[in-house]
Amino acid sequence: MTVVLAACVPPAVAPSPSSSTLAERSPQSSSAPAKSAPATSAPTGSAAATPNPTAKPTESASDNWETYTTADGQFMFDYPAVWTIKDRAAEATPGGIFVEVLNRDGKSMATLQTNTATSAACAEKYPYSLLDLEPLPALAHGGAVPNFLFEGRSNPNATDQSKMDTLEYGITSAPEPTGPSACPISHFFAWPPSGAVFGGVYSPFQMPPGYPPNTDTPEAYTETDEYQDVKAVIVSLRPAEK
Secondary structure (H helix, E strand, O other): OOOOOOOOOOOOOOOOOOOOOOOOOOEEEEEEOOOOOOOOOOOOOOOOOOOOOOOOOEEEEOOEEEEEEOOOOOEEEEEEEOOOOEEEEHOOOOOOOEEEEEEEOOOEEEEEEEEEOOOOOOOOEEEEEEEEEEHHHHHOOOOOEEEEEEEEEEOOOOOHHHHOEEEEEEOOOOOOOOOOOOOOOOOEEEEEEEEEEEEEEEEOOOOOOOOOOOEEEEOHHHHHHHHHHHHHHHHHHHEOOO
16 A cells, blocks of 8 residues: 655645546535634644735635535535536555645645555654644544644745745644644544545645735635635535435
8 A cells, every 4th residue: 555644845836737637526516615714713833924914805716516526435525616626546546536626717726635644754843833723523533533724834944935834724633733843734634444635735925816926924815715615625525425
């Protein structure tokens, strides 16, 4: 079995859509899922950036939603009808699935992979920030309930501004960090036969339409429709109906 080990990396540029065949969608239209507010408690560890006062709401893509069921019949999740699901099965680990969620502009918002690693090395700890947290009881396994997290790690030794912070959102079974520092971000959750990953990377240098570029405002990003939509997609993940 091939495993994937998480590592501490700088914020990545979202991959561009490839010519991969689009996965067939389950054409079950539904109303938009309710959008939950980001965590309101003060982030633990390093402070998050101050919201940008010039930020303004963006047009929501979430008026109409559809439901996607993975090819192996394990999972299903909801997504805006104007977004796209791309099947990247050729890149999946043996026995697993790999799909990518892209918004209507073709921006990669999240990837779902199964049969992945369930642990990661922690050679060094970094200052961290917690911007959002929501328990996901629908994915409970072995008595443990995973969480959706939007969190960050800071590299105080970085000189390149684009490499100073790693910010990611996704589902994890890892315990919430305590103290001023934490291991590298490792978003995976326990699911037979090993683990699964559903999440994405946030780059402050890739702001959604209507926001100024190169703005390091992860807290402000949680107020955008783009973030609320991708969060709604991820937290809707559940075992497929048999």
